[in-house]
Structure formats: C-alpha cells, structure tokens
Amino acid sequence: MRIRSFLLLMLLVACIAESTQAQTEQAVRRAAKGKVGASPDELVSFNTDVPYTKAIQSLAELSKKLDGKLLIDRSPMQGKEKTIGINIESMYWKDALELILRSNQLWYNDFPEYLEVVSLEEMNKQSSDQPQKDNASKSAPQTPSFSPTSDVSRVAVVVDSSEYYLKLREVAISSVFFDVNKTKLAESGVSFSIFRGRDLNLQMNVTGASKVTKQALSASLQPSNPNLAVSIDAAIAMFESEQLGDVIARPQISVRSGTMQTIQIGQDFSVLEKDFSGNTVQKFYPTGTILTVKPKIYKVGDLEFIDVQYRVEKSTFTSSTVTTVINKNSAQGSLTLLNGEEGYIGGMYSNDETTVREGVPLLKDLPWWVFGLRYLFGYDSHSVTKRELIILLKAEILPSLEERAAKKPAAKNIIRDAQQEMEKDLKVRTGK
Numbered sequence: 001m002r003i004r005s006f007l008l009l010m011l012l013v014a015c016i017a018e019s020t021q022a023q024t025e026q027a028v029r030r031a032a033k034g035k036v037g038a039s040p041d042e043l044v045s046f047n048t049d050v051p052y053t054k055a056i057q058s059l060a061e062l063s064k065k066l067d068g069k070l071l072i073d074r075s076p077m078q079g080k081e082k083t084i085g086i087n088i089e090s091m092y093w094k095d096a097l098e099l100i101l102r103s104n105q106l107w108y109n110d111f112p113e114y115l116e117v118v119s120l121e122e123m124n125k126q127s128s129d130q131p132q133k134d135n136a137s138k139s140a141p142q143t144p145s146f147s148p149t150s151d152v153s154r155v156a157v158v159v160d161s162s163e164y165y166l167k168l169r170e171v172a173i174s175s176v177f178f179d180v181n182k183t184k185l186a187e188s189g190v191s192f193s194i195f196r197g198r199d200l201n202l203q204m205n206v207t208g209a210s211k212v213t214k215q216a217l218s219a220s221l222q223p224s225n226p227n228l229a230v231s232i233d234a235a236i237a238m239f240e241s242e243q244l245g246d247v248i249a250r251p252q253i254s255v256r257s258g259t260m261q262t263i264q265i266g267q268d269f270s271v272l273e274k275d276f277s278g279n280t281v282q283k284f285y286p287t288g289t290i291l292t293v294k295p296k297i298y299k300v301g302d303l304e305f306i307d308v309q310y311r312v313e314k315s316t317f318t319s320s321t322v323t324t325v326i327n328k329n330s331a332q333g334s335l336t337l338l339n340g341e342e343g344y345i346g347g348m349y350s351n352d353e354t355t356v357r358e359g360v361p362l363l364k365d366l367p368w369w370v371f372g373l374r375y376l377f378g379y380d381s382h383s384v385t386k387r388e389l390i391i392l393l394k395a396e397i398l399p400s401l402e403e404r405a406a407k408k409p410a411a412k413n414i415i416r417d418a419q420q421e422m423e424k425d426l427k428v429r430t431g432k
Contacts, residue, residue: 016060040281042066044096046088052077055084055100056117057375062093063115070259074107074122086224169257171295171306171332176392177265178236179247182349186242187273192235200341202392204235232342248289252397260294269317271324287315287326295395306395308335314348314389325372339397348389356381 044062046055053073060071086103088096101107108121109116118126185191193205237244248265255261266288273283290313295306315328329350335343357364358380364378399407 040279040415042093043090044088044093045090046084046096046100048085048087049083051351052082052084052100052104053079059093059097060099063097066093069111071117072114073117075104075117075119077104077106085268127388169258169297169330169400170254170398171297171308172252172254172396172398173261173293173295173308174250174394174396175263176232176250176290177237177289177291178239178245178390178392179238179248180245180388180390181243181385182388188242188244190244194232194346196346200338202232202342202344204232206238255293255295255299257295260292263293264293265289266315269319269324285317285326287317289314289389291391293393297397304339304397306337306339306397308343308393308395310334310345311394312345312348312389314350320354335393335395337393337395340394342392342394344393345391346388348391350387350389352385352387354385356383 042062050170056071056073060073063071082104084100084103086099088099091099097108101117105120106117107120109118109123109126191207194202196202197206236245236247240247251263251265253261253263264285264286268284268286270282270284272280274280274348290311291426293312294309296308296309298305309332311332312328313328313330315326317324317326319325329348331345331348333345335345337343358381359378360373363373363376366374366376371413
C-alpha cells in the first residue's frame with residue numbers, strides 16, 4: 001500500500017513538473033498578446049554575441065512591418081558596443097524583444113503609435129510621477145514581473161502621442177546619383193575635383209588638356225583658362241552633354257530627425273533558403289545603388305546643424321545553378337552639415353568589361369570550321385571601362401508641424417476674391 005502511494009505521489013510530481021515546463025515553453029514562445037503558432041516570418045534568432053543595437057534595429061523593422069508601430073530606443077544602451085548576452089533561437093519577435101530587454105535591465109512603454117525602450121530606473125520614475133487614480137493602482141508594484149511563467153505587468157504611462165509628433169523635426173534630403181566615366185575622362189584629358197565654395201553649396205574645379213578639352217568646354221562654358229570654378233549643376237550638364245557621365249537619379253525625401261530611410265535604385269533577387277523549422281522559404285536581397293541615411297538635428301545656442309549618418313552600396317548579382325554571388329562596393333560614414341549645406345560621397349569605383357568582335361565584315365563572323373578564316377580576318381576586342389559613383393547630398397531642416405501651423409496664412413474666400421476681380425475687370429472695360 002505504501003509503495004503504491006509512493007508511486008502515485010511520484011507520478012503526480014512528474015506530471016506537475018511536465019505541466020510547469022510546458023507552460024514555461026509556451027510562455028516563452030508566446031507574445032504579450034497571447035499569440036501561439038507564429039509564422040516563420042515572425043520568428044527570429046540571435047546569437048549571444050550579436051550587438052544590442054543591431055538586434056534592436058532588426059526587431060524595430062519587424063515591429064513596424066508586423067505590428068505597425070515604431071520602436072524608439074531611449075535606453076542607456078543606445079550607441080554602446082555591447083552584446084545582448086543571451087541566445088535566442090526561433091522565437092516570436094516580441095518575446096525575443098522582451099527577453100533581450102529583461103536581460104539588460106530594460107523595458108518598454110507600449111503607446112498606440114510606437115514602443116519606447118527605457119531603463120527600469122526611468123520606468124519607475126515615470127511610474128512614480130504618474131497620479132494614482134484608485135487604491136488598487138496604488139498598491140500595484142511599480143517594477144514589472146519578469147517571471148516567464150507569469151503574466152508580464154506593464155507600467156502604463158499616459159501620454160499624448162499627437163503632441164509628440166507635433167514637435168518632431170524633419171530633414172529634407174536632396175541627392176544626386178552621378179555616374180562618371182573615368183576611362184573616357186582620361187582619354188579626353190579631363191580631371192575634376194569637388195570643393196566647398198564661398199557659400200554652402202559645392203563647386204567643381206575642372207581641368208582639361210589644352211588641345212582636347214578646351215574646345216569641348218567652350219561650347220557651353222566658354223572658359224578663359226583651363227581651371228574652371230563652376231557649380232555642380234553646370235558641371236553635371238557639361239559632363240552629360242560630352243557623354244562623360246550620367247545622372248542615375250535625383251531622389252528627394254523627408255526624414256524625421258533620428259530615423260533611418262533607404263533609397264534603392266536597382267532590383268531585388270530571391271534565393272530559396274531553409275528556415276529554422278526546415279521549411280523552404282523565398283528570401284529577397286536588394287541590389288543596385290542603395291543609399292541609407294539617418295539625419296539627426298542638433299542645436300547649440302542659435303546654431304542648428306545636422307549629423308547625417310550614411311551607408312552607400314553599389315552591388316550586382318550573378319546567379320548559376322550552384323550558387324549566387326553578390327558583387328558589392330560599400331562605404332559608410334557621417335557628414336556634419338549646416339542647414340542647407342551640401343556634401344558628397346565619392347570613391348565608389350566599378351569596372352565594366354565588354355567584348356566586341358572586330359575585323360573584316362562577314363569574314364570575321366564565319367564559323368570556326370570554315371578553314372579557320374575567322375581567326376585570320378577577325379579578333380575579339382576586350383575593353384574595360386572604369387566608372388565612379390558620386391552621390392551629392394543636401395540637407396535642409398524643415399519646420400515642425402507646430403511652426404508650420406503658426407505661419408499658416410488665413411483661409412481665403414475664393415468666391416469673394418473672384419467677385420472682386422470680376423468687378424475690377426468690368427470697371428476697366430466700361431471705363432467707370
């Protein structure tokens with residue numbers, strides 16, 4: 001009897017332990033809204049040595065795509081070279097976000113339009129400043145519970161999100177993607193350099209050979225000496241007219257201060273890959289000319305300036321039955337510009353190889369088995385064209401919504417104004 005009771009007791013303990021473990025695993029896989037069975041696009045994996053900023057950036061993209069909310073990081077971890085310190089494998093993205101924040105003593109405020117990542121100290125401070133409406137809220141703990149088997153208690157902070165967006169500043173980024181034919185420039189005896197003029201705009205110094213380039217430039221600019229200080233637009237027009245370069249695109253975008261935007265001129269290609277569950281999924285990779293900018297406005301006294309962090313990529317891909325290769329040139333850095341000032345990014349070189357059949361017409365194109373005549377009367381001409389991609393950037397600070405609303409003129413009465421114009425016209429015609 002005692003043995004049977006002991007066995008029943010051990011079986012009960014094992015069932016409870018198994019149930020607890022199942023609840024723990026389910027809570028880890030589930031999002032805060034209780035979502036179970038996430039699709040492969042909603043699962044993420046991070047190694048322990050992944051930088052915190054890179055992980056948050058990846059999760060921010062998923063939050064915007066899947067949840068429609070921006071992820072704003074205001075924690076002390078922002079900009080620091082520190083890893084997440086925890087291994088995450090095939091986990092729902094919001095669970096992964098909470099796990100990373102818990103491991104680094106952070107948490108987030110869930111607002112209707114965005115998620116705000118802050119430290120626990122800041123969270124407790126916000127909680128203490130918030131007025132308590134009832135006794136139940138006063139007795140509630142201010143520090144969130146981080147037990148994986150229990151519901152995570154969030155500290156709600158009441159804010160007006162419209163006021164937040166009302167004061168946001170935007171930066172207008174105007175860019176020119178200019179592709180220069182360096183080989184043809186060298187053959188024409190032309191060289192150029194970009195420098196800062198007397199104002200905020202860039203200028204270009206063009207130097208040409210006296211026998212070749214001077215006549216070509218005189219048609220549009222009429223130089224008096226080989227050294228020319230011309231504006232960027234005039235120089236680009238001259239380069240295009242002489243077929244020395246081409247403007248790929250002139251994109252113009254408005255970016256919120258502190259946010260990131262991407263401009264892509266090219267195409268995406270897909271590759272079949274295996275996800276963590278072993279399913280075959282189609283993953284797309286962008287190629288072409290890709291510019292990513294992240295401007296941030298700073299103010300010192302009455303002086304406003306912009307720190308523009310950028311990343312430029314010029315890439316192409318070649319695929320075969322065995323593998324896919326991406327040929328890539330990339331550069332990243334930052335520009336510090338005044339309001340309305342221009343900057344440029346250069347040095348993105350690429351080589352275009354072409355093969356042309358030259359020789360006696362008809363005979364050079366004969367098949368090889370016709371007495372080998374194609375080898376006597378023709379040859380393959382190989383040429384390499386060296387090109388440089390130059391990206392010109394101009395940053396302008398736009399007024400906030402609050403400033404625009406204050407400067408908005410009064411609404412016009414269109415009917416009244418039209419009537420007054422008609423009366424004036426009638427008086428002129430009748431002479432009254």
